[in-house]
Amino acid sequence: MRLFFITIPFLLFNPHLTGRIALHDQAASGGQELYNKYCLACHQTDGSGVPGMFPPLVKTEKVLGPAGELVKIILTGLSGTIEIGDEMYDSAMPALDYLSDKDISAILTFVRNNWGNRAKPVSPKEVAKVRSEIKKTP
Amino acid sequence: MKTLKRMLLSGSFLLLIFPGSCQQSKPSDKNQGDNGGLTLQPGFSAVVFADNLGSGRHLAARDNGDVYLALRSLKNGKGIVALRDKNNDGVADSAEYFWNTLTTGMDIRGEYLYFSNLTEVYRVLLFPGQLVPVEDPVLIAGGFPSQNQHQDKTFALDGANNLYVNVGAPTNSCTQPDRTPGTPGLDPCPQLERHAGIWRFKADVPGQDQVRDGYHYASGIRNSIALDWNYTNNKLYVVQHGRDQLSYLYPDLYSVQEGADLPAEEFFIVEDGDFFGWPYCYYDQIRKIKLLAPEYGGDKNAVGRCADAKGPIMAFPGHLAPNDLLFYTGSRFPERYRNGAFIAFHGSWNRAPLEQEGYYVAFVPFMNGLPSGDMEIFANGFAGVDIIKSPGNAKYRPMGLAQGPGGELYISESNVGRIWKIDYTPR
Numbered sequence: 001m002r003l004f005f006i007t008i009p010f011l012l013f014n015p016h017l018t019g020r021i022a023l024h025d026q027a028a029s030g031g032q033e034l035y036n037k038y039c040l041a042c043h044q045t046d047g048s049g050v051p052g053m054f055p056p057l058v059k060t061e062k063v064l065g066p067a068g069e070l071v072k073i074i075l076t077g078l079s080g081t082i083e084i085g086d087e088m089y090d091s092a093m094p095a096l097d098y099l100s101d102k103d104i105s106a107i108l109t110f111v112r113n114n115w116g117n118r119a120k121p122v123s124p125k126e127v128a129k130v131r132s133e134i135k136k137t138p
Numbered sequence: 139m140k141t142l143k144r145m146l147l148s149g150s151f152l153l154l155i156f157p158g159s160c161q162q163s164k165p166s167d168k169n170q171g172d173n174g175g176l177t178l179q180p181g182f183s184a185v186v187f188a189d190n191l192g193s194g195r196h197l198a199a200r201d202n203g204d205v206y207l208a209l210r211s212l213k214n215g216k217g218i219v220a221l222r223d224k225n226n227d228g229v230a231d232s233a234e235y236f237w238n239t240l241t242t243g244m245d246i247r248g249e250y251l252y253f254s255n256l257t258e259v260y261r262v263l264l265f266p267g268q269l270v271p272v273e274d275p276v277l278i279a280g281g282f283p284s285q286n287q288h289q290d291k292t293f294a295l296d297g298a299n300n301l302y303v304n305v306g307a308p309t310n311s312c313t314q315p316d317r318t319p320g321t322p323g324l325d326p327c328p329q330l331e332r333h334a335g336i337w338r339f340k341a342d343v344p345g346q347d348q349v350r351d352g353y354h355y356a357s358g359i360r361n362s363i364a365l366d367w368n369y370t371n372n373k374l375y376v377v378q379h380g381r382d383q384l385s386y387l388y389p390d391l392y393s394v395q396e397g398a399d400l401p402a403e404e405f406f407i408v409e410d411g412d413f414f415g416w417p418y419c420y421y422d423q424i425r426k427i428k429l430l431a432p433e434y435g436g437d438k439n440a441v442g443r444c445a446d447a448k449g450p451i452m453a454f455p456g457h458l459a460p461n462d463l464l465f466y467t468g469s470r471f472p473e474r475y476r477n478g479a480f481i482a483f484h485g486s487w488n489r490a491p492l493e494q495e496g497y498y499v500a501f502v503p504f505m506n507g508l509p510s511g512d513m514e515i516f517a518n519g520f521a522g523v524d525i526i527k528s529p530g531n532a533k534y535r536p537m538g539l540a541q542g543p544g545g546e547l548y549i550s551e552s553n554v555g556r557i558w559k560i561d562y563t564p565r
Contacts, residue, residue: 036491037389040490040491041383041386041488041490044487044490044527044528044529044530045490045491045527045528046527046528046530048528048529048530048531049528049530050487050528050529050530051529051530051535051552051553052193052210052552053287053487054487077315079286080286086211087211088211090286090287090289091286091287092286092287092316092317094315094316094317094318095315095318
């Protein structure tokens with residue numbers, strides 16, 4: 001058990017982890033197709049978004065931070081102005097709650113591990129958990 | 139590393155040459171033999187009048203050559219920047235920021251500077267010789283609903299003391315929720331009551347409210363950031379942003395290519411009581427027909443109620459984002475430009491995954507109030523790259539147009555706030 005706790009930080013900061021990350025990419029290969037279908041129109045092919053309208057998905061805390069927040073945005077959508085860096089974005093994002101837990105997990109894992117992004121994959125289980133929490137709070 | 143060192147050295151070198159030029163509006167290179175990065179028609183030249191001003195929107199030029207630029211985000215806590223060329227070398231050497239909200243529209247009539255934000259239009263007196271207004275701006279028209287997209291309350295002024303304000307649609311095509319596949323359009327669309335049209339006000343009466351005092355001049359216009367008054371026939375002209383995402387929302391009906399090309403950005407003459415079709419209709423510029431939108435039962439062929447919607451005088455390819463319109467009344471440019479229309483195309487985002495288009499200023503020749511020739515690209519090269527995959531690739535995005543007192547043309551852009559001044563030298 002103790003060994004397990006020591007190993008995790010080692011894995012996180014291990015520069016030889018590229019093989020493992022490649023595995024994430026592979027796992028998210030369906031993610032790219034789903035991204036193209038549901039997200040690309042606004043967030044663009046390179047995740048750079050549209051200045052003033054749709055925020056970038058590249059190297060921003062909202063994408064790379066805790067997965068729960070990100071899952072919530074996909075499930076409930078977003079409206080109002082948000083600020084990233086010096087730029088404001090004010091177009092509304094529709095809720096994509098009609099997508100399955102598996103599809104959302106694939107999209108988010110793809111988004112979190114592309115265009116220079118590196119963050120933990122998001123599991124369907126995490127998506128399901130957030131979905132049920134949202135249902136509980138009206 | 140060597141390059142970096144060289145850049146640093148040349149930077150400090152420039153500072154030594156121009157020790158007094160520390161205003162941030164000052165373009166770094168005064169020679170500017172490269173037209174400020176633009177490609178222009180023969181005989182025309184450009185200089186960078188001012189640079190790095192902020193997120194530029196519309197702009198206006200005064201009789202004395204002062205230029206006022208609207209800023210979509212506050213810079214130094216201010217929403218308008220006033221520019222002056224004090225030493226008459228052709229570029230601004232003074233930049234003063236004022237006003238405490240962001241702004242979008244900008245125009246000058248007589249002694250008054252008119253400007254707007256997302257819900258209001260103001261005006262303020264400009265005293266002779268003074269760059270920054272000293273009086274408090276007065277609210278002329280307000281009470282517009284706040285909304286999450288197409289918010290810019292851009293406007294035009296006519297010669298009879300009227301103010302025409304663009305109120306954009308708060309959605310893509312009047313569905314609830316917005317931009318969600320499989321969602322039918324609300325019918326009738328309740329958003330047409332307060333949005334998606336032009337409201338007319340008196341240009342000199344303070345405190346007017348959209349509902350109480352505004353005259354609902356025209357309807358069914360999705361968003362017309364680009365609008366101008368044409369003094370040759372005394373009519374209002376606008377260029378509409380057509381709806382988005384035909385292919386994304388209706389992949390079984392529209393291919394990716396069709397979604398990128400359709401629908402048109404429409405050029406309208408707007409007269410009292412006109413209805414142009416949003417959200418029920420869109421214009422197919424390839425087949426030259428106004429068609430029923432898929433949210434309202436359209437199948438790419440059905441016309442239905444759109445037979446009654448007023449059509450465009452010209453249709454541009456989809457998603458180019460016409461963000462300003464200017465009828466040229468000067469005599470500095472060749473005769474064929476007189477009374478013709480300049481249009482600033484901000485550039486598309488909605489063609490993805492295909493290459494983006496636009497990002498240029500176009501010219502349309504006019505005769506008797508109607509286009510007399512095809513659209514031509516007047517100024518290009520804003521993006522700084524040949525292929526634009528996403529808007530983020532573009533270095534500059536043309537945004538606003540203004541005519542200077544000598545007939546020169548000013549072009550603003552929205553990324554960093556550069557202003558070019560275009561001149562013409564007869565050969």
